[in-house]
Amino acid sequence: MRGLINYFSGMFNGIISLLKGMGVTGKYFFTSPVTIVTQQYPENRKTLEMFDAFKGEVTMPHDENNEHKCTACSICQINCPNGSIEIVSRDVVNDEGKKRKELDKHLYNIGMCSFCGLCIKTCPSNALAWGQEFEHSMFTRDKFVKTLNNEGSKLMQKKGVE
Amino acid sequence: MEFNIYDFTSFTKWIDESLNAAMSPFWVMITEMAIIGVAILAFYALVGLFLVYAERKVCAFMQNRVGPNRVGPFGIFQTIADLLKLLMKELVYIKNADKLLFNIAPFIVITASFLAIAAIPFARGLHAIDFNIGIFYVVAVSSLGVIGILLAGWSSNSKYSLIGAMRSGAQIVSYELSVGLSLITMVVLAGSMQLSTIVEAQANGWFIFTGHVPAVIAFVIFLIASTAETNRGPFDLAEAESELTAGFHTEYSGIRFAFFFLAEYMNMFIVASIAATVFWGGWMPFHVPGWEGFNTVMDYIPPFIWYIGKTAVIIFILMLFKWTFPRLRIDQLLTLEWKYLLPINLFNVVLMAFIVLMGWHW
Incomplete structure (x- = not known):
C-alpha cells in the first residue's frame, strides 16, 4: 500500500516540478525581448556601458589636479604573476635635503596581463583600479605597453603626513 | 478549373482529369507520383530549414538570448547559409x-x-x-x-x-x-x-x-x-x-x-x-x-x-x-x-x- 502511495505521489510531484520548469522557460519565451541579457556589440558600440565589476584593464585614477596615489613601492610589480608591470622610479630631493623615490613611469603591458587583479588587490595605497575599456587590439606588440600615470602627474599629498 | 482554398478536391481532380485527357493511365500514375514526390520534397526541405531556424530562435528566447540575427532580417537566411556551407x-x-x-x-x-x-x-x-x-x-x-x-x-x-x-x-x-x-x-x-x-x-x-x-x-x-x-x-x-x-x-x-x-x-x-x-x-x-x-x-x-x-x-x-x-x-x-x-x-x-x-x- 505504501509503495502504491509512493508511486502515485512521486509521479504527481514529478509532473508538478516539470510543469514548474516549463513555466519558467515559457515565461522567458513570452517576455523574451524584455529579458534578453546579451549585448548586440558592434551595433551598440556607442551606447554600450560595461558593468562596474567588469575587468577591462588596469588603470590608475588621477584626480583633477593630475595627482595619483602611487608611491612607487613596486608591490604590484612583485605580485604580478606574469611580469606585466614595471615601475620606473626616479630619486628626488625635497626641501629638507632628503632623498626619496617618486614614480616616473608605471609601465603596464596589457598583452601579458591575465586580468587576475592581484596588483589592484595588493596595492597598499589603492592607486590602481579596474577600467571598463575592452577594445585593446593593436597592430604591433609594443603598443600593448601602456604608461598608466599621466604626463607630469604627481603623488597626491596626504593631509597631516610629513 | 476552380481553385478553392477550403477544399482541394476539385483542384486535384482537375489535375487528374487534364492528365488523363493527355496520356495513358499508366503514365498518368507515373506523372502524378512524380508531382507529389516533388511537392513533398520541396515542402520537406522548406519545413526542415524553417524548423532549424525556429528551434534556434525559440531556444535563444528561452535562454534570454537573441539567437541568429546576422544573415537577413532577424537571421531568417541563417539556415540557408548553413545548408550551403554543409553542401560544400x-x-x-x-x-x-x-x-x-x-x-x-x-x-x-x-x-x-x-x-x-x-x-x-x-x-x-x-x-x-x-x-x-x-x-x-x-x-x-x-x-x-x-x-x-x-x-x-x-x-x-x-x-x-x-x-x-x-x-x-x-x-x-x-x-x-x-x-x-x-x-x-x-x-x-x-x-x-x-x-x-x-x-x-x-x-x-x-x-x-x-x-x-x-x-x-x-x-x-x-x-x-x-x-x-x-x-x-x-x-x-x-x-x-x-x-x-x-x-x-x-x-x-x-x-x-x-x-x-x-x-x-x-x-x-x-x-x-x-x-x-x-x-x-x-x-x-x-x-x-x-x-x-x-x-x-x-x-x-x-x-x-x-x-x-x-x-x-x-x-x-x-x-x-x-x-x-x-x-x-x-x-x-x-x-x-x-x-x-x-x-x-x-x-x-x-x-x-x-x-x-x-x-x-x-
Whole structure:
C-alpha cells in the first residue's frame, strides 16, 4: 500500500516540478525581448556601458589636479604573476635635503596581463583600479605597453603626513 | 478549373482529369507520383530549414538570448547559409568503416521520415495516400528510421557511434509501445484507422475534448513518447553531446550529416502532425456544437492554416520540453517507460474502451 502511495505521489510531484520548469522557460519565451541579457556589440558600440565589476584593464585614477596615489613601492610589480608591470622610479630631493623615490613611469603591458587583479588587490595605497575599456587590439606588440600615470602627474599629498 | 482554398478536391481532380485527357493511365500514375514526390520534397526541405531556424530562435528566447540575427532580417537566411556551407563541405571517409552501410544509413533515416509524410492529411483533399490503416502505416514507417540509426552506428567503426546507436535502439523499441498504445486509445474512440475518417469524426469537437480524461492522458503520453522516439531532448541520450560527442552521427560530415539533422527535424514535424491530426482535429476548424455564428467564423480560416497552426503549437511544446528538462539517464529512461507510461497506457486503453462502450464520448 505504501509503495502504491509512493508511486502515485512521486509521479504527481514529478509532473508538478516539470510543469514548474516549463513555466519558467515559457515565461522567458513570452517576455523574451524584455529579458534578453546579451549585448548586440558592434551595433551598440556607442551606447554600450560595461558593468562596474567588469575587468577591462588596469588603470590608475588621477584626480583633477593630475595627482595619483602611487608611491612607487613596486608591490604590484612583485605580485604580478606574469611580469606585466614595471615601475620606473626616479630619486628626488625635497626641501629638507632628503632623498626619496617618486614614480616616473608605471609601465603596464596589457598583452601579458591575465586580468587576475592581484596588483589592484595588493596595492597598499589603492592607486590602481579596474577600467571598463575592452577594445585593446593593436597592430604591433609594443603598443600593448601602456604608461598608466599621466604626463607630469604627481603623488597626491596626504593631509597631516610629513 | 476552380481553385478553392477550403477544399482541394476539385483542384486535384482537375489535375487528374487534364492528365488523363493527355496520356495513358499508366503514365498518368507515373506523372502524378512524380508531382507529389516533388511537392513533398520541396515542402520537406522548406519545413526542415524553417524548423532549424525556429528551434534556434525559440531556444535563444528561452535562454534570454537573441539567437541568429546576422544573415537577413532577424537571421531568417541563417539556415540557408548553413545548408550551403554543409553542401560544400568535404565528405570524410572513415578508415575501416563499412562503406556501403555507412553511405546508405542517412538515406534510410531520411526515407523513413519521407514515407511517413505521405500519409498526413494537410487539408481537405490535400492528402497523398489515404490508407484505411493510416495510423498503423505511420507508426510502422516512422519506426524504420531506427534501422538507419543502428546502421550508422554500426558501420562508423567508432565507439561513440555504436553506443549512441545502441541507446537509440533501446529507446525507440521501448517508446514505440507507448506511441502505439496511445494512438490505439484514440483509434478506439474514432472507430477507424483511416486518417481522413479520424479528421472528419472531429467536426463537432476535437477528440481531446470529446474523449474526456483518457484522451488527455493519451495526448500527454503521446507527446512524451514521441519526444523520445524522435531522439530529442530530454531523451537525446542517443547523441548526448557531453558523453558521446554526437552519438550515431559522430563520423558523418557534410551533407550526410545534414541528412540526419534534417530527418530529426522532419520526424519532429511528422510527430507533431500526427498529434495534431489525432488529438486536435488536424485541418478541422474549432467547432463548438450549437454555436452556429462562432462555427461559421472558424470555418472562414482555411483548413491548411488550422493544420499548420496546430502543428506549430505542438512543435513549440516539444521545443519547450527540449530546452527545459535535463537529459535522462538510460535507467531513468527505461523506468519511465516500463514502470510509468506503459501501465498507465494499458489502463487508459481499457478506460477509453469502457467510455466508448457506454456511449459517453459525444
